[in-house]
Amino acid sequence: MLKLNQLDNISQLADLVICPLDSWDVIAVQGEDRISFLQGQLTCDINSLKIGEQTLAAQCTPQGKVCSLFHVILLEDRVLFLQPSSVTEKQLTALQKYAAFSKVKIHKDSEYQAITLLGEKSSDFISQELTTENISKSGLLLPNGMHISKQLTPSLRYLLVLKKEQGSALLKQLEDKATYHDDSLWNAMNIAAGMAFIEEINSEKFIPQMLNLQALDGISFTKGCYIGQETIARAKYRGANKRALFILSGHASCAPKAGDTLQLLLNNQWKRIGSVISACQYGDAHIEVLAVLPKDSQADDIYQIKEIEGSTLYLVALPYPLDN
Template sequence: MLKLSQLENISQLPDLALCPLDSWDLISVTGEDRITFLQGQLTCDLTSLKPGQQTLAAQCNPQGKAWSIFRVIVLEDRILLTQPSSVTAKQLPELQKYAAFSKVEINKETEYRAFGLVGRKSAQYIAEEVDTAATHDQSRLLESGTVIIKQPYPSLRYLAVMKNETAEELLEDLQNRAEIFDDSLWNAMNIASGIGFIEPETSGLFIPQMLNLQALDGISFTKGCYIGQETVARAKYRGANKRALFILTGRADDAPKAGDTVQILLNNNWKRCGTVISGCQYGDGHIEVLAVLPKDSSADDVYQIKEIEGSTLYYAPLPYQVEED
């Protein structure tokens, strides 16, 4: 299985690449109260979603800090939440403890699995081997139970969620037709997309707006109450949030890790200014980082990762606009 470190840059991406998301979990929420229960837990509006549709969302603590960020996928009989496996042990009990008085069950999903298809021929493969219409919609639920979700910038890519037996057949076919990468490639593309998923080191530290979730349609400000809603609303209506998610790029000997410290060069001295949410490193030593920094950070600033000696990073533009709170 190939790794991101075997690519010098994203331009070397093969025409078709498969990314089994082995370090990601699917959390399954079932039961007749699943929508109303999650409506009181997550920042998104579940009532507006139909089977086959999806959105980003955060689960917050009572102080409005995000335990995790998910991609929420609505199926006919369950709702799936995708997140890095590393944060599940911290996040899942926080969700389960509120379920005692609702008719829901919350567990790690065992009937479905997720993987990524990447590259300029990914749409062609899905059209020919899965479903032609699935390449045209933002997300589509097929009769087989498969959900195909078109992912944002930087390259054509799809998140596929399939029942185990369907996935086995497709993955067997892809073994001889695609380059197989571990999910370090998927992580790099999430970084380039400006989408910051939470790891244990950053769980419970940042309100959703610090992670740009309002710019990614992951927060509803009209849905009513949910855990942490008062803090999230105050950040919007009172301008209380002074931080945001940025992309930084540069060179370093190692890939930055979630929770690492970002420093800014001021008057020839390094000063702490932010926290790494996720980082990746290509084979030529080029690194890309998602970091929470002050909202007034400038494109002219110079940064480094405190834990990586000799690292130098600079501002890179996000592929979306972040409106003022």
């Protein structure tokens, strides 16, 4: 199984790549109150989702700080969350605290797993082997229970959430047809897409707008009350938020870690300016980073990772427009 540091850049990616998300968990919310319960917990409007659709969403503290940020997938008998494994224990504890008076069951789902397909031939494989139906960003639920969604940024890629026996069969089917990567590749793709997923070290530190969730259709400002909604609404309507998520690119001897400190060169001195959300490194020591910085950060600013001597980074344009 290849790792990201075996590639010098993303252009070296094979035509068909399969990437099991081994460091991600699938969380299930089941029970007759699951939709009404989650409507009062998540930033998205889950009432507006149809069976088989997915969206990004966050679960927040009463102060509006993001505990976890994840894909939400609506199935017929449950709602699934897909998120980094490191934050699962903290997130489950936070959700279950509010579930005492609702008919819901919240648990790490042992039936499902997530696998991604990437590369120029991924679309052909899906249409020939899985489904001929059109697959959109919101996703498609197949008759066998497999869920597929498509993302175009930074290049064509598909996210599959499926039962583990289906996943084993798919991996075996692609054994001689596809290149296998670990999920450092998926992390790199999310960074290039400007999509932040929270590790445990960054949990409960940022409001959703600091992670650009409003630009990724992960916040509803019309659905009514939910945990943390007052702070999130104030950030939008009163301009209370002064920070945002940015992509940075540069070189370093190793990849930064989530929670590392980003410094800005100002008057020939390094000043603490932000925090690393996620990062990756290619084989030629090129690094890409998602970090929370002041919204007025400038394109010609020079940055470094405090914990990595000699690192140098610059801002890269986001692939989407940013507002409040």
